[in-house]
Amino acid sequence: EDQVTQSPEALRLQEGESSSLNCSYTVSGLRGLFWYRQDPGKGPEFLFTLYSAGEEKEKERLKATLTKKESFLHITAPKPEDSATYLCAVRVTQGGSEKLVFGKGTKLTVNP
Amino acid sequence: SAVISQKPSRDICQRGTSLTIQCQVDSQVTMMFWYRQQPGQSLTLIATANQGSEATYESGFVIDKFPISRPNLTFSTLTVSNMSPEDSSIYLCSVDSASGGFDYNEQFFGPGTRLTVL
Numbered sequence: 001e002d003q004v005t006q007s008p009e010a011l012r013l014q015e016g017e018s019s020s021l022n023c024s025y026t027v028s029g030l031r032g033l034f035w036y037r038q039d040p041g042k043g044p045e046f047l048f049t050l051y052s053a054g055e056e057k058e059k060e061r062l063k064a065t066l067t068k069k070e071s072f073l074h075i076t077a078p079k080p081e082d083s084a085t086y087l088c089a090v091r092v093t094q095g096g097s098e099k100l101v102f103g104k105g106t107k108l109t110v111n112p
Numbered sequence: 113s114a115v116i117s118q119k120p121s122r123d124i125c126q127r128g129t130s131l132t133i134q135c136q137v138d139s140q141v142t143m144m145f146w147y148r149q150q151p152g153q154s155l156t157l158i159a160t161a162n163q164g165s166e167a168t169y170e171s172g173f174v175i176d177k178f179p180i181s182r183p184n185l186t187f188s189t190l191t192v193s194n195m196s197p198e199d200s201s202i203y204l205c206s207v208d209s210a211s212g213g214f215d216y217n218e219q220f221f222g223p224g225t226r227l228t229v230l
Binding site: 004034036041042043044045046049087089097099100102103104105 | 113116152153154155156157160168170204206218219220221222223224226
């Protein structure tokens, strides 16, 4: 069964305190790993897609990396506006069609 | 990126009633998706709606409970039928960029509809 596990469930940082979020996955056929940001009361906002082990992508204070079993979302010198829930999803093929399987997310709080 | 709107943004409904959620996209897309996000749970795919064909439902979801319409390439509706408190959730519409002429493989989400069933 395709599974995505995110850790920690919640993370509280001080402004400027760098850290990483983890997304581990067990899938039969990975067709891409996605990171999303979700603010309260809003839909997920697309951040990154990673396709192969060793790939890295950056956007402002965020950097996503991918290995064969997990992905990390590194947050460098976070600011309070980075507070959100970060979702990881894998794109897999099931029953002849492609779908996204999501983790439960990591709720990040950055205190000023 | 695609701009997706949903109506209503939230609603409070009585047990046994039905609610239809609308999803409008600002560009033509082949594939549209409906997700459910329950408190403390991950986003779960309900069904995939392709224009011109019947929706494809995921395990645990049935057409009688969640009928879907897809009349054209920019619009879809999801109905939550005969509601119970267990249906209280956020319902999200999504489109796949690969079918809309965008950069391959991004998936965009609407703002969601927060449903509370009493």
